[in-house]
Amino acid sequence: MALPKSMRILGAVTIFIFCYMLLQIYKAPADLQAPSKESASKLQQWDHDPQLDPSGEPPEPLRRVEGDNYEPNNPNSARINATILSLVRNSEIDDLLKSMRDLERTWNHKFNYPWTFFNDEPFTDEFKKxxxxxxxxxxxxxxVPKEHWAIPSWINMDLFRESVSLLEEQEVQYMSKVSYHQMCRWNSGMFSEHPALANTQYYWRVEPNVHFFCDIDYDVFRWMQDHNKTYGFNINIHDSPESVATLWPETQKFMEDHKDYIHPNNARQWLEDSEKRPENFKKANGYSTCHFWSNFEIGDLSFWRSKKYRDYFDHLDRAGGFFYERWGDAPVHSVALGLFEDKSKIHWFRDIGYQHIPFFNCPNNPKCSGCVTGRFTDGEQWLNREDCRPLWFKYVGMD
Structure with missing residues (x-):
């Protein structure tokens, strides 16, 4: 039975349209076709989803073990002037050993960089052994020298106690622990002034009960030096805005008096983004609360010893926010780096698998084991919104 004329016409039109579309696809210019590997990589980079990014090693040169060039007692070692450092209590020995064993297994047993431990009390024989x-x-x-750890003379303790009461009502963690405030202040501005580090240039900060998951077979410190990097981070998150409510206003006061300290290639947009977490931006008075989570940081001590940073730290120290609020070294370091340093000198070590509860950096890399690729948190799913890396990639890129 013959099809009706109307159906034959419809079928012919459908076939014509299909053939026409095929022709256009084959004739399409290159920029409308599937992207090249390089283009696809760039598209992925700017997708703002760090979990999808396959991790690889940083660019060459990579200094590796060759013969005995990194043996611990080699007087001509390839090691540079650097140390692994940790501020740790005697009571934290078990958790510290977990961190040591992980980093030794994945990296330092090859390179044998010294460990430097700091404590405000003498270390016990058991800890040393x-x-x-x-x-x-x-x-x-x-x-730690007593003058580095003591509460500064200008801190009003009555005001401190009032602040503790107020911010505890706002659920700011550790607000009542004086030692936590002292630790944040020391890590922010005093550690780089310790006499034991006077002749040290680079450091890798390691805390108790952290984990490292990936085999790293190049000298991280020499990579920093070879590529003129100031700071390396791993995890980048939002802070509690209540804990840093006056940090940005005090920073703005400082910037007003030191405009020449602001680097022309800064990361200020990352610090002032108001779209992702508008509630944080409002409570923190113009600060996005994005910061490098400084329980992992690999840095050049020259920056913390520079005049611009010393002046900035002294300004913050006199303002009292390390005690009247709960300014941590992470936001203080991050704000300073974001304003005063060339953002191209800040590097994301995406190839170093790492965990500090509750957050992970777990690369898509066959050299990693013990963590789930792309996993960001082992806590509730809402913690994923704390990830600030997409904003860093948006304004700075993936170094």
């Missing part, structure tokens, strides 16, 4: 047994590298034990 057990930490020395965890590494072939040199281990140093240093006491």
């Amino acid at each position: 057990r930490t020395r047994a965890a590494t072939k590298a040199e281990v140093r034990y240093e006491l």
Whole structure:
């Protein structure tokens, strides 16, 4: 039975349209076709989803072990002037050893960089014995000077107690722990002034009970030096806005008097983004609360010793926010780096798998084991919104 004329016409039109579309696809210019590998990589980079980004090693040169060039007792070692450092209590020995064993297994057993431990009390013999047994590298034990740890004379303790009461009502963690405030202040501005580090240039900060998941077979410190990097981070998150409510206003006061300190290639947009977490931006008075989570940081001490940073830290210290609020070293370091340093000198170590509860950096890399690729948190799903890396990639890119 013949099809009706109307259906034959409809079928012919459908076939014509299909053939026409095929022709246009084949004739399409290159920029409308599937992207090249390079273009696809760029598209992925700016997708603002760090979980999708496959991790690889940083660009060459990569200094690796060759023969005995990194043996612990080699007087002509390829090691540079750097140390792994940790501010740690005697009571944290078990958790510290977890961190040491992970970093030694994944990296330092090859390169044998010294460990430097700081404490506001003398280390016990047990602490020294057990930490020395965890590494072939040199281990140093240093006491924090009392003047570095003491509450500054200009802090009004009555005002501090009132602030504690107020911010505890706002659920600001650790607000009542004086030692936590002292630790934040020391990590912000005093650690780089310790006499034991006077001749040290680079450091890798490691805290108790953190984990490292990936085999790293190049000298991280020499990579920083070879590529003229100031700071390396791993996790980048939002802070509690209640804990830093006056940090940005005080920073703005400082900038008004030191306009020449602002680097022309800064990351200020990352610090002032108001779209992702508008509630944070409002409560923190113009600060996005994005910061590098400084329980992992690899840095050049020259920056923290520079006049611009010393002046900035002194300004903040006199303002009292380390005690009247809960300014942490993470936002203080991050704001300073975002304003005063060339953002191209700040590097995301995406190839270093890392965990500090509750957050992960777990690369898509066959050299990693023990973590789930792309996983950001082991807590509730709402914690994923704390990830500030997409904003860093948006304004700075993926170094």
